[in-house]
Each structure stands twice: as structure tokens, then as C-alpha cells.
Amino acid sequence: xxxxxxxxxxxxxLYTVESAxxxxxxxxxxxxxxxxxxxxxxxxxxTLQLWREIVCREEQGPRNFTLVAxxxxxxxxxxxxxxxxxxxxxADRETEQAFKDRIRSFSQGLWDLxxxxxxxxxxxxxxxxxxxxxVEFSTSLLDCRYLAGDPDLxxxxxxxxxxxxxxxxxxxxxxxxxxxxxxxxxxxGNTIFHLEPNVKDTPGGLRDCNVALWLSLLSSMDKxxxxxxPKSLLSTSARKQFEPALDFLMSVRCFLxxxxxRDDNMLSWEAQEEAAKRGIGVYETHELTAADxxxxxxxxxxxxxxxxxxLLEEIPAAWSSLSRHFHNLRTRVSDADFSVVDxxxxxxxxxxxxxxxxxLRLFHFVAHHDVRLxxxxxxxxxxxxxxxxxxxxxxxxLWLYLGEILAQPHAANALRAMHSLRLLTLLxxxxxxxxxxxxRDFYHRFTVDEHSFLAIESLHRLLQSPTEWEKQYAExxxxxxxxxxxxxxxxxxxxxxxxxxxxxVEGSLAIAEQCLERLDLESSERETVLFLIANHLExxxxxxxxxxxxATIAAFAERVGTPERLKMLCLFTYADIKAVNPDxxxxxxxxxxxxxxxxAANQLNRNVDQRLHLDxxxxxxxxxxxxxxxxxxxxxxxxxxxxxxQRYLRTYAAGDVLRHLEMSESLGKHPIQLDLKRGRxxxxxxxxxxxxxxxxxxxxxxxxxxxMNIVKATAFSNQAxxxxxxxxxxxxxxxxxxxxPEWERFKRSISEVLTGETDLERMLKSRMRAEEKxxxxxxxxxxxxxxxxxxSSNSTLVQVVAQDRPGLLHTVxxxxxxxxxxxEIALIxxxxxxxxxxxxxxxxxxxxxRDQLKQLEAAxxxxxxxxx
Amino acid sequence: MTKIEAIIQVSKLEGVKNSLHEIGVEGMTxxxxxxxxxxxxxxxxxxxxxYTVDLIPKIKLELVxxxxxxxxxxxxxxxxxxxxxxxxxxxxxxxxDEAIRIRNDERGEDAL
Numbered sequence: 001x002x003x004x005x006x007x008x009x010x011x012x013x014l015y016t017v018e019s020a021x022x023x024x025x026x027x028x029x030x031x032x033x034x035x036x037x038x039x040x041x042x043x044x045x046x047t048l049q050l051w052r053e054i055v056c057r058e059e060q061g062p063r064n065f066t067l068v069a070x071x072x073x074x075x076x077x078x079x080x081x082x083x084x085x086x087x088x089x090x091a092d093r094e095t096e097q098a099f100k101d102r103i104r105s106f107s108q109g110l111w112d113l114x115x116x117x118x119x120x121x122x123x124x125x126x127x128x129x130x131x132x133x134x135v136e137f138s139t140s141l142l143d144c145r146y147l148a149g150d151p152d153l154x155x156x157x158x159x160x161x162x163x164x165x166x167x168x169x170x171x172x173x174x175x176x177x178x179x180x181x182x183x184x185x186x187x188x189g190n191t192i193f194h195l196e197p198n199v200k201d202t203p204g205g206l207r208d209c210n211v212a213l214w215l216s217l218l219s220s221m222d223k224x225x226x227x228x229x230p231k232s233l234l235s236t237s238a239r240k241q242f243e244p245a246l247d248f249l250m251s252v253r254c255f256l257x258x259x260x261x262r263d264d265n266m267l268s269w270e271a272q273e274e275a276a277k278r279g280i281g282v283y284e285t286h287e288l289t290a291a292d293x294x295x296x297x298x299x300x301x302x303x304x305x306x307x308x309x310x311l312l313e314e315i316p317a318a319w320s321s322l323s324r325h326f327h328n329l330r331t332r333v334s335d336a337d338f339s340v341v342d343x344x345x346x347x348x349x350x351x352x353x354x355x356x357x358x359x360l361r362l363f364h365f366v367a368h369h370d371v372r373l374x375x376x377x378x379x380x381x382x383x384x385x386x387x388x389x390x391x392x393x394x395x396x397x398l399w400l401y402l403g404e405i406l407a408q409p410h411a412a413n414a415l416r417a418m419h420s421l422r423l424l425t426l427l428x429x430x431x432x433x434x435x436x437x438x439x440r441d442f443y444h445r446f447t448v449d450e451h452s453f454l455a456i457e458s459l460h461r462l463l464q465s466p467t468e469w470e471k472q473y474a475e476x477x478x479x480x481x482x483x484x485x486x487x488x489x490x491x492x493x494x495x496x497x498x499x500x501x502x503x504x505v506e507g508s509l510a511i512a513e514q515c516l517e518r519l520d521l522e523s524s525e526r527e528t529v530l531f532l533i534a535n536h537l538e539x540x541x542x543x544x545x546x547x548x549x550x551a552t553i554a555a556f557a558e559r560v561g562t563p564e565r566l567k568m569l570c571l572f573t574y575a576d577i578k579a580v581n582p583d584x585x586x587x588x589x590x591x592x593x594x595x596x597x598x599x600a601a602n603q604l605n606r607n608v609d610q611r612l613h614l615d616x617x618x619x620x621x622x623x624x625x626x627x628x629x630x631x632x633x634x635x636x637x638x639x640x641x642x643x644x645x646q647r648y649l650r651t652y653a654a655g656d657v658l659r660h661l662e663m664s665e666s667l668g669k670h671p672i673q674l675d676l677k678r679g680r681x682x683x684x685x686x687x688x689x690x691x692x693x694x695x696x697x698x699x700x701x702x703x704x705x706x707x708m709n710i711v712k713a714t715a716f717s718n719q720a721x722x723x724x725x726x727x728x729x730x731x732x733x734x735x736x737x738x739x740x741p742e743w744e745r746f747k748r749s750i751s752e753v754l755t756g757e758t759d760l761e762r763m764l765k766s767r768m769r770a771e772e773k774x775x776x777x778x779x780x781x782x783x784x785x786x787x788x789x790x791x792s793s794n795s796t797l798v799q800v801v802a803q804d805r806p807g808l809l810h811t812v813x814x815x816x817x818x819x820x821x822x823x824e825i826a827l828i829x830x831x832x833x834x835x836x837x838x839x840x841x842x843x844x845x846x847x848x849x850r851d852q853l854k855q856l857e858a859a860x861x862x863x864x865x866x867x868x
Numbered sequence: 869m870t871k872i873e874a875i876i877q878v879s880k881l882e883g884v885k886n887s888l889h890e891i892g893v894e895g896m897t898x899x900x901x902x903x904x905x906x907x908x909x910x911x912x913x914x915x916x917x918x919y920t921v922d923l924i925p926k927i928k929l930e931l932v933x934x935x936x937x938x939x940x941x942x943x944x945x946x947x948x949x950x951x952x953x954x955x956x957x958x959x960x961x962x963x964x965d966e967a968i969r970i971r972n973d974e975r976g977e978d979a980l
Contacts (some may be wrong), residue, residue: 546879548910588900598914
């Protein structure tokens with residue numbers, strides 16, 4: 001055997017024996033830092049022996065040629081199966097040519113030892129150039145370390161070329177590094193919360209650690225024009241979390257390499273089980289479950305990710321000119337409390353956060369403007385948490401702000417920021433159960449908390465989506481009266497997964513009830529949130545049946561109950577599926593969800609007049625609630641509800657039903673009972689009176705005469721002929737909004753029109769004259785009148801779709817009255833410029849005949865043409 | 869070896885899967901599909917707009933099985949998926965030249 005051959009054999013034996021020893025030691029200690037240091041030393045020893053054998057036997061020789069360790073090898077972080085990054089550095093082309101063959105033999109020698117080498121060859125001059133297409137080489141130089149060869153050449157590289165390059169190209173390097181990092185984060189969904197993360201590349205992994213160190217180093221080199229003291233790279237507070245996180249991830253990566261026998265950094269479920277059992281990276285005395293071990297992982301990943309992200313964002317700001325800084329202060333995004341510089345929020349007064357209202361407004365600001373908190377702001381919030389924990393904001397005040405935050409376009413980012421700072425679980429302790437919770441199934445890709453944030457985010461993103469089918473969903477999202485309730489339900493819907501239970505929905509409901517109680521939501525709002533959580537899987541379940549089958553649709557619609565809840569449930573289903581993983585909501589699924597939605601919506605509008613008959617004991621939830629609220633009013637409630645449509649009970653909360661009952665009992669004092677209140681989006685006028693012809697049309701006309709725009713309305717009547725009509729309208733000219741005394745005059749006006757004391761037509765004339773001057777609308781809606789004589793056994797359904805305009809409802813309702821049609825039920829809705837009005841009509845308590853329908857349709861078309 | 873491709877109604881998937889499990893068939897590929905034969909489409913009006921579904925959502929199952937199992941599997945699928953109405957779907961059979969298990973390079977029926 002030749003000398004080279006015996007050396008190779010010797011080195012192979014050395015590598016094998018020592019690698020086994022390092023592996024055994026790691027198996028016993030779990031100390032990743034030590035394992036990688038030992039492997040680095042081993043590979044270095046082998047490299048140097050081979051160098052001396054093949055390239056040059058002289059100590060510190062040959063001249064003008066040096067061997068440099070780069071990347072992980074240069075840092076001293078050689079993981080068990082990592083590549084070995086080497087730079088063959090020459091002073092000039094001649095040296096490069098002279099040593100070409102020896103370099104080939106040297107590299108071959110390393111490959112023969114099964115060491116995966118990533119070699120680069122450069123002359124010194126080339127190292128001074130920055131190639132945007134090869135950022136990795138420039139950043140790898142930041143970790144360069146002398147191994148063998150000409151030390152002077154290395155010194156020139158290290159002390160002159162690199163500092164000069166980094167100073168000159170710092171902006172470009174940082175930009176490129178930032179872009180690469182953002183692209184990598186984007187590839188992994190911009191979240192650390194993967195159920196099976198890649199501990200190197202996923203956000204919060206070792207690559208983010210490298211990025212953080214490079215960014216710090218570049219920043220320091222720019223200021224000093226030289227290498228800084230390594231200890232000064234990160235602040236003390238950053239180092240406190242960074243170093244333990246790094247130790248942990250090093251141990252995990254070593255574990256994975258040894259486990260897989262290759263450079264595979266995927267922390268699969270099986271690997272998580274084993275890591276937890278062996279206590280990799282942790283020093284707990286008791287055995288951890290995989291879920292608990294992963295929580296530790298995520299906690300460290302959070303620290304690394306946060307450090308890397310902050311450095312990515314803050315370094316450009318540190319180089320801003322003073323004028324740019326002041327310009328940012330004056331931008332419209334900044335306000336009296338918060339200033340925004342390069343997308344980062346700073347507090348104008350650091351003591352302002354003592355006021356919890358300012359703290360909540362800060363996150364509202366983040367959610368509204370899509371900005372991030374600066375490191376200093378985060379630090380101040382962290383300082384505040386212990387005192388906030390003793391008296392956290394709660395109740396209606398907290399809900400007021402939280403609801404606003406949830407409704408903002410970038411709510412998910414604000415929630416993530418609050419969660420990362422531990423503020424969210426302080427305000428909503430119910431979310432602790434799902435904090436970094438790993439629940440394994442083949443579909444979900446993210447932890448439960450991240451899934452909830454993603455679901456919220458996917459709905460907000462709908463409004464910017466260009467795809468046709470997502471635009472349909474966006475339309476119904478914009479119609480929601482209280483979208484914040486939907487977002488709150490999404491936030492709480494999987495909290496049950498964090499508690500032991502057979503059925504996570506039951507668990508989530510129990511937890512949500514506590515939360516809603518603490519937030520002091522109104523009873524109707526609580527009912528909505530709980531309904532959504534209780535039924536959040538119903539639509540997916542219905543999709544597994546025949547969605548074109550009327551029985552399936554009827555059953556589903558029955559369960560949902562009202563169009564508003566149907567819209568919310570449809571959007572909930574969209575968001576929940578979308579947040580499972582990026583591919584979960586296929587166009588196939590989305591179209592089926594939409595198909596089910598429109599079928600159920602039509603079902604709800606065509607099946608409205610199933611009446612309540614309370615002879616049998618109705619155990620509806622609402623009835624139970626009514627009995628609880630008014631135990632002595634049993635008979636009166638029964639009498640009032642008898643004959644009202646089932647939709648009535650689904651539309652109104654128990655409290656509202658009792659109020660209507662009170663109003664009906666006061667009809668003896670005054671035959672027209674009116675209740676007016678201001679809602680979040682519009683005014684709400686409820687009329688309780690005895691039915692009579694032209695009633696609905698006259699109220700609609702009076703509202704039009706006052707300049708009100710009716711957006712929704714419902715009209716129901718019971719067996720005794722008492723009607724409950726509710727009109728939801730916007731106050732176009734702010735008459736009621738700015739003049740409280742006008743409220744009484746307004747109600748009196750309606751009352752007088754209904755009793756005949758005031759001439760409605762005269763009121764309407766002057767208003768219509770003013771409206772005519774406004775000109776034609778930009779979007780033209782074609783009038784359509786549809787009749788369905790089959791959907792109800794005792795009424796005829798007429799649906800009118802037309803251009804929304806003042807007086808429309810009065811015109812339509814008046815035509816019905818003129819043709820002696822009684823409005824049994826009305827469901828009025830507006831979608832942008834489109835009015836969608838559904839009426840259940842009878843004539844002499846029967847369905848309309850064909851002739852009656854024909855005449856009515858003709859009259860409606862004529863009337864609608866007349867006012868277009 | 870034979871490839872079985874079955875187009876079935878969405879609502880029949882669980883039933884077909886159970887039937888196949890009962891006769892010892894565990895491996896299959898499930899694909900979301902749309903289509904129609906003689907089954908007519910579906911039109912729905914919503915808010916004045918017409919929504920027409922010409923291609924009805926279906927599920928396509930794919931299995932590659934030993935020839936000796938083919939008839940048994942076809943019967944299991946048909947039995948579970950049949951309603952007797954138009955729209956029940958179809959089953960197609962085709963020959964497969966070779967099958968290879970990626971994990972360990974097993975070939976032929978051993979790879980199934």
C-alpha cells in the first residue's frame with residue numbers, strides 16, 4: 001500500500017472511531033454544542049493531515065495559497081452530517097494554476113473519507129467583489145477561519161479585504177440577505193408554528209440564528225470599518241433568550257442528524273416523540289410529552305425568530321438620515337401617540353402605556369396600518385406585563401377594543417404580536433390552552449393558535465383577492481353586521497383541543513362561555529358566537545352529503561336558522577379550511593361550500609312562514625331562555641308567539657321577544673307602539689301594532705320621506721293579528737344622529753301617518769323632488785320579479801330585485817296593498833345598489849291566484865319603471 | 869395487475885371506503901373531480917344572479933390491485949355507491965404493466 005493509501009486508511013479509521021465516540025457522548029449527554037465542537041475539531045484534524053500530505057508539508061506553507069474554513073465549519077458549528085465549506089484562496093492566477101491538481105487530489109481525499117465538501121476557489125482580488133447572484137459566498141466570508149497555508153494571505157483577506165467589502169457593500173448585502181430571508185419565511189408561511197418544522201430553515205430555526213448574527217456583524221462592521229468584538233454583537237437582553245435558544249436548536253439538529261444518518265433537519269412527529277422521551281435540549285427531571293417538548297421548541301423558535309425579524313427591520317432604520325426620520329414622523333400613519341419609522345411603531349411618550357387604553361389602541365394601530373412594533377416598544381410592553389397582570393382590562397371596555405382590533409384588516413398580525421409578548425393570553429387566558437399546541441393529524445400543518453390567527457387572516461385577505469370565487473365570499477363578508485363576532489368565534493373555536501375531552505367542540509363551547517361572560521357581551525352576541533363554535537363543522541359535514549338534495553339543504557338550513565348566521569357560518573367554514581394548510585381549500589371545495597350556501601340561503605328565504613304552534617311543548621333553546629327570563633309570563637308569551645313564523649324566534653334574542661310582548665300589551669294605551677334605537681351600523685325602528693292594510697308601505701314611506709335609507713326590514717304577524725315590523729335604516733342626512741329631540745318627532749310622525757293624521761303622499765312629494773336632482777346611479781341593476789307558489793303551503797312568495805333607491809319599499813308595498821295582498825312576512829335586504837325584497841303574500845288569507853299574480857307583476861313592473 | 873378507476877357521488881365515499889376495508893383493501897387514491905354523464909346540471913338563482921353547475925362534484929377513486937381481487941372490489945364499490953338513479957357513476961378497468969414500491973424497490977404484485 002502506498003503512503004497516500006495508508007494515510008487514507010488511517011484517516012478513515014480515525015474518522016470512524018471518533019465519529020462513533022462523538023455520537024455515543026451525545027447520546028449520553030444530549031449536549032449539541034459539545035458534539036458540534038468535537039466534530040469541527042475532528043474534521044479540522046483530518047483536513048490538516050491531508051493538506052500536509054497532499055498540498056504542502058511546510059508549516060504555514062505554501063506561500064500565496066491558504067486553506068480557509070467558511071460557513072458552519074468556519075463558525076465551528078459542524079453538525080454530524082453538514083457539508084464542509086472550504087475556500088482555496090490564492091494570491092493570484094499563477095498560484096491557482098500551480099496548485100490545481102493538488103487541490104483536486106485533496107478534495108478527492110476528503111470525498112473518499114465520505115466527508116461532503118463544498119469547495120470554492122478564489123483569488124484574493126475576487127473576494128473583494130460582491131455578486132448579488134451569490135450572496136451566500138459573501139455571507140460565508142463573515143465566518144471565515146484560517147486552517148492552513150499562507151497566514152499572511154489569510155490576514156490580508158480577514159483584516160483588509162473583508163472589512164472593506166462589507167463596509168462598501170453593506171446596503172446591498174443587507175438588502176439581498178433580507179430578501180432571501182423573507183422569501184424563505186414566505187415559503188414556510190411566515191410562521192414558526194409548523195407541526196413538523198425544519199429546524200434549520202423554518203422561521204425560528206438555525207438559519208434565522210445565522211441571519212441575526214450576520215446582520216449584527218454587518219451593522220457593526222459598517223460603523224467600525226473593522227471586525228467587532230463578538231461579544232458585542234447582540235444586546236444583553238437579546239442574548240439572554242438567544243443563547244439558550246441556540247443551544248437547544250443545536251442539540252435538536254444533532255439529534256436529528258444522528259437519528260436520520262444524513263443532513264435531514266425535519267422534526268417529524270416520530271422524532272418529536274423520541275426527542276421528548278430523551279429530553280433533548282432540556283434539563284427536566286421528569287419525562288415530557290411530545291406536546292410539552294414542542295412548546296419548549298416553539299418558545300425558543302419564537303426568540304430566534306423575533307431577534308432575526310427585529311434586526312432585519314431595524315438595521316435600515318438605523319441608517320436613515322435625519323430628514324427621513326422627520327419625514328416619517330410627519331406621515332399620515334403616525335398619530336399623536338405613536339410614530340412610525342420605516343414600518344416600526346415607536347411611542348411618543350414611553351409612560352403612555354401605563355394607561356391600558358393606550359396599550360390596546362397601540363394594537364389597534366398595528367392592526368389597522370400593518371406596521372410592526374419596534375424593539376423598544378416591545379421591551380416597554382414586556383416591562384409593563386407584571387403590573388398589568390394584577391389588574392388586566394376586562395369586561396365591555398376590553399371587548400370594545402378587542403372587537404375593533406379583530407375587525408381591522410391586519411388583525412392577525414396584531415394578535416400574533418400580542419401573543420408573542422404574552423399579552424394576548426393575559427387578556428384572554430382562555431387561549432393559554434392552545435398556546436403553541438401541537439395536535440397531530442394529517443391535514444393540519446400549524447399549531448392550534450397559529451391556525452386560529454390564520455383563519456382570521458384568510459378572511460381579511462378575501463377583500464383583496466382577485467379570484468372570482470373568493471370575490472363571492474368577500475361580498476358576503478362585507479354584508480355582515482357584526483363581523484367582529486365571527487372573528488372572535490374563530491379565535492376561540494379550537495380552544496377545546498387543549499383540554500381533555502372526547503369532542504373538542506364541547507370543550508371550546510365551555511371555554512368560550514367563560515370568555516364571553518368575562519367580556520360582558522350582550523346576550524344576542526354571545527348566542528351568535530356560541531352558535532358559530534357549536535356548528536363550525538356542520539357545513540363541512542353537509543358537504544359530505546349530496547349538496548343538491550333538497551333534504552340535505554333543508555336540514556342544514558333548519559340548523560342554521562337565519563341568513564345572517566348562514567353567512568357567518570359559510571365564511572367560518574371557508575376560513576377554517578383555508579387555515580388547515582395552504583392546499584386544503586381547493587377550488588372544488590370552495591365551490592361546493594358556495595353552492596351549499598346559496599341553496600341554504602334560498603331555502604331560508606323560501607321556508608320562512610313555518611309558523612309556531614305552542615300547544616305542543618316546544619323545547620327550542622329560545623323558549624327555554626324565555627321561560628327562564630319571564631317565568632310568570634308563560635301564558636302571555638305563548639299567546640304572543642302563537643302563529644308567528646319560526647324565523648321570528650331565530651331573528652330576535654329572548655330579551656327582544658319580551659320587549660315586543662310588553663309593547664303588544666301596551667296597545668290598549670296607544671294603538672301604535674314604536675321603539676327606536678341606535679345600533680352599531682344603523683338605526684333600528686320596531687313597530688308593534690294591529691295589522692291593517694297599507695301598514696308596511698306607510699312606515700316605509702314615512703322613513704323615505706324623512707330621508708332614511710332602509711337597508712333591512714322584517715315583518716311578522718301572529719295569529720291574533722299583531723304585527724312586529726322592524727326597519728333597519730341609515731340616517732343619510734344625520735337628522736337623528738345630530739338632533740336627539742328629533743327622535744320623538746320622528747316617532748310621532750310615523751304614528752300620525754299610520755293613524756291618518758298626516759298625509760304621507762305630501763311628505764313624500766317634496767322628498768322625491770329632491771332625490772330626482774341627484775341623477776342616475778353609476779351601477780345599473782336590472783329589475784327582476786320572481787314568484788314561487790310552491791315553497792309555502794299558505795302564502796305566495798314574491799321576490800323583487802331592483803335598483804335600490806329612496807321610496808322603493810314604499811312603492812312595492814303600496815302596490816301589494818292596492819291589489820289587496822296582505823304581507824304576511826317581509827324580508828328586506830340591500831346589497832350595495834341592489835335591493836332584494838322577499839314577501840310572503842296572501843289575498844283573503846289564501847295564496848294568490850294566477851290572475852292576481854299576473855296583475856300584481858304588471859303593476860310592480862310599471863311602478864318600478866316609474867321611479868327608475 | 870389491474871387499475872380500477874371509479875367515479876362515484878361525493879356522498880358515497882365513506883360507504884365505499886368502508887366496503888373496501890371490509891374486504892381487506894386499504895390502499896387507494898382519492899381525487900376531487902367534476903363531471904356529468906346523462907345527469908343534468910343544477911341551476912340556482914341567488915340575489916338575482918344565476919348560478920349554473922354543469923359539472924357536478926364527484927369523487928374519483930383509483931386502485932391498482934391483483935387481478936384475482938378485481939371482481940370482488942368492483943362488486944364492493946358498485947354495491948356501496950349504487951342508488952339506482954342517474955348520477956351513480958362509473959367504473960373503468962385497465963391493465964397495469966408494472967408497479968414499484970419506492971421505499972424498497974419491490975416490484976409486481978408484491979409492491980401492491
